[in-house]
Amino acid sequence: MKKDLKEIYQQLCSVSGSKLTKNVSVKSIGAEITKLEKQLNKHRQIQENNVKRINQILEVVISLANLNYTTKAYVSSKNDYLDALASGINMLGEELQSSTVSLHEKEILLKEVHHRVKNNLQVISSLLNLQTEYISDKHSLEKFNESINRIKSMALVHEKLYKSKDLSKIDFKEYIQELVLSVNSSYNLGNEKVKTSIEYKLNKNLFDLETAIPCGLIINELLSNCYKYAFPQQQEGKIEVCFSLKRRKKQNYYHLKIKDNGIGIPENFTVNNATTLGLQLVFLLTEQLSGEISTKNISGTEVNIYFPE
């Protein structure tokens, strides 16, 4: 019995870290048990406290995920790993808040820039429009109106940009629709003898400025040409604008097709040899898109432009 008590006592001491004494008694075993109980309670308290601290850090992480930067993790004076974790989370939150704020400021600034560019382009277009009142020469008036349409097509891109969620891209489908409508209204002058249809065959709608502006200008020029030359003497007609994706030479290409059923173009006509400003612009803008341009003369004129995706 005494041997058993001694063994129990020795085991208790090894756990509690107490020094062994020679006289083993029920009293000394009781004291060791009390000591161990106290130690156990202290550990429990530390553990509970640590769980609370971890939960609090997790709550801050969740707040940050919800972009709420007001909550901060508690940093005690223990300078332990949980304090380090809490400090790190707090500092990351501060940095995240600061970068989110500056990002938001930049967004507002960019919106403002696009808005101002659009307004300035609109002012230029209005000034030119006012000037047309004083132009009696038909040819000059035509040139002025062409320039107004070019400016409008660029202003429309900036208008789309400041209204878009992603300030660097515009909804190209919407843009083409509005652009076609705008060119149509400036040439058709209400008699609607020429009908324009749009076929947008892409899943992708968002395009950046580098593609949208030259593409918009090309559409503006080609469409204007159709209105100006394809249907003489108030002839009725159809214009198709088609934008799609084609696989050519093992690569994806955007395909812009503008086709009319008008009188067609002269034989041996090529865009790169054209002398008009409009077609020269189309040729240069196609080059800017690293694209290729070709024309067909079958029941009207068909212009095909391919540029890499």
Add this chain to the structure above:
Amino acid sequence: MHKLNRYETRVFTTWVEGRVCYTEVKNKSDIEIRDARENTEIVRKLSTTENIPILVDLRKIKSISKEARDHFSMRDRMPGVNAIAMLINSPVSKIIGNFFLGLNKPSVPTQLFTSKQKALLWLKSLD
């Protein structure tokens, strides 16, 4: 060793010894922007005409505010020092030190050390 012109502030003790500026963060200090600015003024006074390297002892730090970190990153001002060695060994100082290597990177060469001797060797190697 004799420490000349020892400056005591709320959270820092700063002095110059052998062409190296030393700044020790006091125990359990929360560093705010006013502390950071005060420290910069003291370092400028101590370094007089030329920029000198600085050894920052972060080991007892408790926290540092975003404004103070930005101030110590020295992006919008003349640095006043030409290199920074940071002494770290506590968990919190390790985290804060690493912020100064990445997100709040100062505009002069900065390294973290757990040994004061190695930190001084590095600072002197840059001289």
